[in-house]
Amino acid sequence: MKKKILIAPLNWGLGHATRCIPIIDALVQHNFIPVLASDGAALSLLTKEFPDLEALELPSYNITYPKKGYLLKLKLFRDSPKIIKTIHEEQRAIQSIVKRHTIDGIISDNRFGVYHNQLPSVFITHQLKVLSGNTTWLSTKLHQKTIKRFDQCWIPDVLGPPNLSGMMGHIENPAFNIEYIGPLSRFEKKPCEAVYDVMVLLSGPEPQREILEKKLLEEFKNYRGKILFVRGVLEDKQSIQAIGNLTLYNFMTTELLETSLNSSSLVIARSGYTTIMDLAKLGKHAFFIPTPGQFEQIYLAKRMQENNMAPFCKQDDFSLDKLKDTSKFKGLKAFEETPNFKELFHLFEGE
Incomplete structure (x- = not known):
């Protein structure tokens, strides 16, 4: 048995x-x-x-x-x-x-x-x-x-x-x-061409997830590159919406998320530990926005920046200008x- x-x-x-x-x-x-x-x-x-x-x-x-x-x-x-x-x-x-x-x-x-x-x-x-x-x-x-x-x-x-x-x-x-x-990561690194300039990957408890979603959607209205935006909202059916150069998903399952991450040049996300493990496995360049008040995510974001892996900023301070320095960081690396x-x-x- x-x-x-x-x-x-x-x-x-x-x-x-x-x-x-x-x-x-x-x-x-x-x-x-x-x-x-x-x-x-x-x-x-x-x-x-x-x-x-x-x-x-x-x-x-x-x-x-x-x-x-x-x-x-x-x-x-x-x-x-x-x-x-x-x-x-x-x-x-x-x-x-x-x-x-x-x-x-x-x-x-x-x-x-x-x-x-x-x-x-x-x-x-x-x-x-x-x-x-x-x-x-x-x-x-x-x-x-x-x-x-x-x-x-x-x-x-x-x-x-x-x-x-x-x-x-x-x-x-x-x-x-x-x-x-x-x-631990559910993903594998795969060679593929960059399709998206920026991928936004949201998750976490409300209302902070929604607060950040609204802020980022407003900021990216004037962004000229190609954006993939995953809201991190689990619903019965997957929804896809195109808004100019921005493609908006409510959620993605593992296979599509793996492909999307591999084909994105930069990932904007919370500095949750699982997200960091996933991005390290895929060797990604990232920009972190820790959840306000969550000491763990603030510590991890600061640690990534101090180790020259990825920059971060507070949620209230985010603007598109903050992304200019991401190329100076070496990105996350797998173990x-x-x-x-x-x-x-x-x-x-x-x-």
């Missing part, structure tokens, strides 16, 4: 779900049966990518951003009782799912309540240190307390320098079992180290 592995990414933007795609593919290749579990846009994306796999809905954290980024930490603090309640609901749901669906192992991408004491359980994160300004010590302590409930913690990065996650994914003397599995899934999946094979 093939073993069934529950794989459950957090629904906070699309990055957690998209970086699980290569893991799901690998599970199938190694004769496991993946069972998808999430909520909202993350679950919708995975069911579009894997329509033949069983998909289960988990309780939703309902994470939204304030319109003013500096209020994010306060909002998350105020929402913490609701988030804790959802984690408990999630844990109860897992107990039931394991029994009803005869699950043999669990892979959670940042879902705190998705583990089982009697099954091998893995937690995926690139944040062993959770940046939150002057409360980084507290957010880190709480996150590491959660990680300890799992049998293994998989870090989608490499151990030594150079690496992608910096101080977030690298700590001294961890008190839990860490495996650096190498960066040769890739996940050894056969070795990683030993955890689920048992005796």
